[in-house]
Amino acid sequence: xxxxxxxxxxxxxxxxxxxxxxxxxxxxxxxxxxxxxxxxxxxxxxxxxxxxxxxxxxxxxxxxxxxxxxxxxxxxxxxxxxxxxxxxxxxxxxxxxxxxxxxxxxxxxxxxxxxxxxxxxxxxxxxxxxxxxxxxxxxxxxxxxxxxxxxxxxxxxxxxxxxxxxxxxxxxxxxxxxxxxxxxxxxxxxxxxxxxxxxxxxxxxxxxxxxxxxxxxxxxxxxxxxxxxxxxxxxxxxxxxxxxxxxxxxxxxxxxxxxxxxxxxxxxxxxxxxxxxxxxxxxxxxxxxxxxxxxxxxxxxxxxxxxxxxxxxxxx
Numbered sequence: 073x074x075x076x077x078x079x080x081x082x083x084x085x086x087x088x089x090x091x092x093x094x095x096x097x098x099x100x101x102x103x104x105x106x107x108x109x110x111x112x113x114x115x116x117x118x119x120x121x122x123x124x125x126x127x128x129x130x131x132x133x134x135x136x137x138x139x140x141x142x143x144x145x146x147x148x149x150x151x152x153x154x155x156x157x158x159x160x161x162x163x164x165x166x167x168x169x170x171x172x173x174x175x176x177x178x179x180x181x182x183x184x185x186x187x188x189x190x191x192x193x194x195x196x197x198x199x200x201x202x203x204x205x206x207x208x209x210x211x212x213x214x215x216x217x218x219x220x221x222x223x224x225x226x227x228x229x230x231x232x233x234x235x236x237x238x239x240x241x242x243x244x245x246x247x248x249x250x251x252x253x254x255x256x257x258x259x260x261x262x263x264x265x266x267x268x269x270x271x272x273x274x275x276x277x278x279x280x281x282x283x284x285x286x287x288x289x290x291x292x293x294x295x296x297x298x299x300x301x302x303x304x305x306x307x308x309x310x311x312x313x314x315x316x317x318x319x320x321x322x323x324x325x326x327x328x329x330x331x332x333x334x335x336x337x338x339x340x341x342x343x344x345x346x347x348x349x350x351x352x353x354x355x356x357x358x359x360x361x362x363x364x365x366x367x368x369x370x371x372x373x374x375x376x377x378x379x380x381x382x383x384x385x386x387x388x
Contacts, residue, residue, distance in 0.1 A: 074146060074147050074148070074238070075146065075147075076144050076145075076146045076238065076239075077144060077145050077146065078142075078143070078144055079143040079144050079145045079154060079214065080139055080143065081135050081138055081139055081143070081214065082135075083131065083135065088131060091125075091126075091326055092126045092127075094324075094325065094326050094327075095122050095123075095125060095126040095326055095327060096126060098122065098325065098326075098327040100115060100119065100327075101115065102115075103115040103116070109335070109338060109339075112331070112335055113331045113334055113335040113338070118327065118330060118331050118334070121330055121334065122326070122327045122330060125326070125330065137182065138178075138179070138182070141156045141158050141185060142156065142157050142158055142159075143155070143156050143157075143214075144157055145214070146235070146238060148231045148234050148235060148238075149227075149231060149234075150219075151210055151215070151216045151218060151223075151231075152215065152216040153207055153208070153210070153215050153216075153231065153235060154207065154208040154213055154214035154215045155178075155205055155206060155207035155208065155235065156178055156181070156185070156204065156205065156206040156207075157203075157204075157205050157239065158185050158189050158203070158204045159189070159203045160188075160189040160190060160201040160202060160203050160204075161189075161190065161201075162190075162198050162199075162201035164199065164201070165189070165201040165202055165203050166201075166202050166203070166243070166244065166245055166268070167202065167203045167205065167236065167239070167241040167243070167244035167245070168188065168202040168203065168204055168205065168244065168245045168246070168247060169205045169206075169207070169232055169235070169236060169244060169245075169246050169247070169259075170204060170205070170206050170246075170247045170248065170252070171206075171207065171209070171232070171246070171247070171248035171249075171251075171252030171255045171256055172206070172208075172209065172212070172248075172249065172250070172251075172252050173209075173248070173249050173250020173251035173252045173253070173274075174212075174250060174251055175333045175336050175337070176249075176250060176252075177208065177212055177213045178206045178207075178208055178213060180249075181204075181206050185204050185206070188201070188202045188204050189201060189202060189203065189204055202245070203241075205235070205236070205239065207232065207235060209228065209251070209252075209255075210223050210228060210231075211223075225251070225254045225255055225258050226258050226262070228255050228258075229255050229256075229258035229259040229262055229263075230262055232246075232255065232259050233259060233262060233263040233266070233267075236263075236266065237266070241266070242266055243266055243268050244266060244267060244268060245267070245268050245269050245270070245271070246259050246260060246267055246269075246270045246271075247270065247271045247272070248270075248271075248272055248273075249272070249273040249274055250273075250274055252272075253272035253273060253274040253275070253276065254276050256270050256271075256272050257270060257272060257276075279297060280293045280294060280297075282294070304339060307332070307336065
């Protein structure tokens with residue numbers, strides 16, 4: 073069996089110093105010509121964010137918070153996969169693999185891991201406990217970057233199935249948001265023998281089928297879809313057609329990366345039009361990401377509860 077090696081985040085001081093230097097030397101563009109976000113992330117706000125990133129943000133504290141969870145690296149299909157693996161103390165806990173999307177990471181799951189693995193300590197039922205596995209998508213976080221094409225949704229899902237098998241889980245549940253929803257859907261289809269059930273927060277390639285006069289809910293869905301196609305999908309077209317061209321600027325300029333990512337967090341999270349709320353209080357939650365008009369949105373219903381079916385068991 074391929075080794076599963078312990079992993080700990082340890083970013084060097086040189087990398088952090090380079091980041092601060094790049095932020096300090098940013099060549100800023102002219103300001104937008106409107107007083108809203110319709111032309112993109114406002115210059116004044118991004119400059120404030122980058123100043124905080126350079127001089128106020130404490131990476132070492134964040135690093136320590138992430139390192140409180142057990143982390144590992146294992147090679148699957150020639151690629152090193154990074155993942156959190158936090159076991160519950162409950163003997164009947166169901167293994168649950170949770171997959172993030174873009175523009176996200178395993179950071180999204182920091183606040184839910186403890187309640188999922190130890191529900192009794194958070195006012196819940198011990199019978200609802202999970203062993204939690206949170207892998208980083210290939211090319212994200214501390215997983216290796218693919219060296220060839222072909223690492224699409226189905227291949228990643230097949231890799232997750234191999235990961236769960238390597239961990240010794242014969243029955244498990246799966247959850248995902250954004251691209252994690254697509255991976256999770258594929259995982260459930262590919263590994264139905266072992267995957268007890270899935271929970272997703274985003275349905276891909278679906279549109280309302282309206283017969284007759286649309287209801288208010290259908291009108292909202294249609295308006296949201298039109299808004300995304302007309303005004304909110306340009307990033308996706310660029311990333312899916314010419315990622316290499318885009319990569320030069322995003323890799324070389326941390327302020328460029330911040331603007332590219334944070335504009336989406338502003339548009340897709342329930343910050344109620346105030347992105348500083350998102351930045352100061354929480355990380356992006358996949359359950360609050362959606363497309364549609366830029367206003368506060370209700371969270372999707374559903375949970376990753378025992379509806380995921382029978383509890384998993386580890387192999388002897």
